[in-house]
Amino acid sequence: MPSHLSPTARAAAGTLLASAALLLSAGLAHPAPAAAAPVPAPGAAHATAAVLDLDGGGRTPVIHGEDRTYDTASIVKVDILAALLLRAQDAGRPLTAEERKRAEPMIRRSDNAAANALWREIGRAPGLAKANKRLGLTSTTGGPGAKWGLTRTTAGDQIRLLRAVFDTRGTEPAALDAESRAYIRGLMSHVAPEQTWGVPAAGAKGSPRVLKNGWLQRNTTGLWDVNSIGEVTVKGHRCLVAVLSNGSASMSDGVSLVERTARAAAE
Template identity: 70%
Template sequence: MLATLLSAAPHAPAQAATARTAPDDAMARFRALVQPQGKARVTAAVLDLDGTGREPVVYGDDSPYDTASIVKVDILAAALLQAQNAGHDLTAQERARATAMIERSDNAATNAMWRRIGLAPGLEAANKRLGLTSTKGGPGARWGLTQTTASDQIRLLRAVFDTAPAARATPTALDESSRTYIRTLMARVVGEQAWGVSVASGSGWALKNGWLQRSTTGLWDVNSIGQVTTRGHRYLVAVLSDGSTSMKDGVALVERAARAAVSSATAH
């Protein structure tokens, strides 16, 4: 299956939009509102899908973070690309695993799907076609240690959510059926996992969150990616963080960052 993915590329890869750093005044407001504590750090990226600009704005240092479970969206995208290339849909078993992986963040289902796509090499082959440029798959079975940047997560979200008119839409290797499938699952995450970027939404959201306590430090990686709708516009939002002393603190940090980043975007 990996060989199929590498050799068959009937669609153009997604364009890798160049991220731009938030202006100094916006960055200052962001930092004042977010205020990471101790060793914690956070980066947020936002793209207004219904605006005129096509580059995400990044708040913070756009450096690599562990994905934790947000990589599950990327894994599903890779599996769907492989199925497209083979000329068939996901099997019933694969669809059941995909549902568990996204809606409930089930790790056993993710382990199976990670093996199915060919581990890190399969993920990275798919990401070349999706336009991701700064994501490196985790070693061996450790998909949660995949490294990514906030701007790369916006590229992934654009491949799934960007439905702008064809003249300015981002080309993507995912067909419309695959895009709709991923969006649907991300809109159905279980209630106890509906935190994160959803706090910045006014009338709708679809998301995937990730959380991981690092055994080497005891500190937490907490991330959230997705689409939110507020004030009549759809925004893609990716918030990555690490170094929090507890998951609760990490969630609070991510939510402050999501609110601050989207608030700044809606002010323009």
Template identity: 70%
Template sequence: MVRTGILAASLATLFSAASLDRAVAAPASVRSDTATTDARALVQPQGRARVTAAVFDLDGTGREPAVYGDDTPYDTASIVKVDILAAALLKAQDTGHALTAQERDQAEAMIERSDNAAANALWRRIGLAPGLEAANKRLGLTATKGGPGAKWGLTRTTASDQIRLLRAVFDTGSASPGGSTALTEASRTYIRTLMTRIVGEQAWGVSAAGGSGWALKNGWLQRNTTGLWDVNSVGRVTANGRHYLVAVLSDGNTSMKDGIALVEREARAAVTSATAH
């Protein structure tokens, strides 16, 4: 279900997947100066920025997310690391074995610290884009295309497809998509746990839309051709006692700080709208 009227609307040299994300701390001022109390407020992204948000109420009876903005593809940057981990866990499940100790170390570094070297290793382990796309068929994703060669951060996805991935990890409802049963409960719990252990300087994004109890993964990428930033955030939040899956994707931001502010604004507005229905 697409709802309109709420929302309007990568690092320097991209020579390898390892150059996609910098360990950039979110400015301390971002959270305090971007709050909005009106979910109907029109967002005014700076420059050429565009943004799409999707929200799914885990405690509700609906089976489709609310989508705010055009549900068109964006570069994932490092939010794809959740998808890479899900694919690696499916591959391990197929062999009847758990992740190796080395793979667990890589998974934890990749999610908790957004470590790119670890992502490179697991990207190769799952078979690059073809491996990701094969796993995504099992997870219920329909609109995500893996990045070329080693460039996992140039995977393209939509906000609604990120909700499908999050549902495969977080949704326990009997009416959830088939992808929710592709991962074992142990695999699902492992991903959820790592997404609650994000290092403090990266704990921005959809977490701004709820209180404690969030789980998330962020991605940020400056495009060398334009100098503009892709800034994305996906995860689960708790607001007013209810649990929501939230995906906010943006590109064309003039700075990482502006992108974070935009993503947090949209997350708040979308969750506020969801709680009003």
């Protein structure tokens, strides 16, 4: 394992390989639909970062790199939860005990079985698209059939999703109500320790780790999609950061690329 990885990232890589095997068994590592961007050749890893300073008054993120589409892997679980909460809001009810039983491990431990169940409950890709229209996302397409991990998105769209959860400035009508937003933020603040690599590398030392990561090895090439989204504190400012990547030769290479990109984007 490369020595330049952070201690958290080194500890995470071995554990997350087991989670990747679950994605393979769940059928989430199949080739993307024909309309998706081609998977890069070995040695051609790509990454895009988007950063929005919530305390700076801006509404448009700064994009670092080409804002191309990438597989979401498990970062889509935040979007799935947002869609679930919108459905509950529309019905005038809180989440049921069973929904919470699935939502919490889906975010905190990146549980795939829970995501499978909630993906079906929201109506799969059409349900996600309906929710995303309300959340302000414009460049995200749900994965085919049961393959939520092959949802396609951009770093810019992931900032739009994070804004729907974290931007509490109240300057625009919010699709998610205050309770729903607090619920998502709370789960993202308590992810499993081995999954706290990624965008926190851009934040101040010791600042809270509020995030969701995704990782996926593609069957066709053996290359890795590795992504991280969340809120970090940079020079005293709350910032939303999304880093998407593909084409890494290994999980640890992908984590290193994401963390390196996050640090450079937040400077």
